[in-house]
Amino acid sequence: MNVLVVGSTALDSIKTPLREKPRLLGGSASHAAVAASFFAPVQLVGVVGDDFPRRYLNLFLKFKLNLEGLQRRPGKTFHWSGEYEINMNNRRTLKTELGVFEDFQPDLPESYRRAPFVLLGNIAPKLQHHVLDQLRKPRFVLADTMDLWLNIAKPDLLRLLPRVDALVLNDSEARQLTGLDNVIAAIPAIHRLGPRYVIVKKGEHGSILSGPKGLFLAPAFPLAKVVDPTGAGDSFAGGLLGYLASQPGPIELNLRRALVHGAAVASYWCEDFGLARATKLTTADINRRTRDLMSLTRTT
């Protein structure tokens, strides 16, 4: 089944302790859509400027993304510059140039409006609402967010939560959203805000799924070297939703395996800058690492 992905499509300039890479293909929707495409057909919603390199459009096409919903506007593509610290866990934003993203209105092509699986990638909650308003009875809506929206658009985000099936956020965001220091205590508080499923990302420490069947602790793949974690969270969400869309049967029964597939995808994402590792990746690679991850947590 189809996956609709909305979010940012951007150029990322990334500095790590070892290297610097200017104007890579980035943005929450780019990472999530490419990740989901390993499992299911993807409809992309985003906006780029007239400086968006042709080779990046070709990259999207290589992954067979439906680009009918990718707007091209006069002006500059959203450009993010960031820098990672030596441990690769902490990053700081050096510069954000919104460009054509400033007036982005994610209007969906008619063919997108019946998408059964929907990823509201990390963009302003107002835009996430705008996408939801145009959809006809999606089967499963997963929303991502970030600390920025908790700071500047919390009321919009709180209105969004009862409208989505699942919220994915990282541990510090779970604390910020609830005001609770303990992530395990924060989870029921997030459920009370609306979503039936809550997924808390903990980076190298894995992730936690909470739903009607209780908790599931998903591992992260143990990487001895992280080259660039940019997009890891987006690819995790995209991979898990793509996997869900590809599986028959009740979502509840597929969700745990979906998190492990997402973790496998995200681990590959960290192995090179931007989407470089993704372009060499196969679904067989992902399935193999997913099996490896499952055996890493088995006691027998």
Added chain:
Amino acid sequence: MNVLVVGSTALDSIKTPLREKPRLLGGSASHAAVAASFFAPVQLVGVVGDDFPRRYLNLFLKFKLNLEGLQRRPGKTFHWSGEYEINMNNRRTLKTELGVFEDFQPDLPESYRRAPFVLLGNIAPKLQHHVLDQLRKPRFVLADTMDLWLNIAKPDLLRLLPRVDALVLNDSEARQLTGLDNVIAAIPAIHRLGPRYVIVKKGEHGSILSGPKGLFLAPAFPLAKVVDPTGAGDSFAGGLLGYLASQPGPIELNLRRALVHGAAVASYWCEDFGLARATKLTTADINRRTRDLMSLTRTT
């Protein structure tokens, strides 16, 4: 089979954001020995002063610890004071009074010298050597350590590592020991220092076992409230070694399950101050939580 536990036996004065508890029973050997006693007979090696409360000796006896190796000396019992920050992850030492621990020589009673399972709890590496020197062919020796010994006794610790089967340490200590920022990269470097098995503790994020059969990622039990994490690492090591000592068959085959039992034990330890939760605990409780932990990581 028997477990020999050596380490500190202390009085702990603990401050958390909510409460303050003076002169609790503490020390690495106390926590580890009580934890191991849920699974196997335990021989305790330690030293206390003449101020050591009778009720704490009774507590040891309640857990059927063999106290033949617990020396009682004129002077004061080792006293540690520490304070936890609001997130319960960071602690700082307020005061350390060594007392009779200053001249501690862990001389083993004859009946202890054939112990098959040995936990060299967190004490000076010189004392860990001294215990090893007195043992006759132990089957499995697990050593614990802490940042203090990496700072002031690293050469002794490096001489110890080839003499033990397994080293347990936390993630920041793994980084400090190897100079490597990535824990997964640090693990093979620690193996090269000697131990066949390396166990890296990550607190609420679980632990990693590395051995000839590769890696195992053990979960931590998701606690919505941590009252006092003091002794969690010691009880984890004690619980896992006690479980190992209680199981027939090759150690390699039991180790993964041993880590999960250790994690279950450690989670109970965090639910109250000092050994308060332990005194109300049953082996059935531990086994139930171990099963719960295993199901929290299962995908089907």
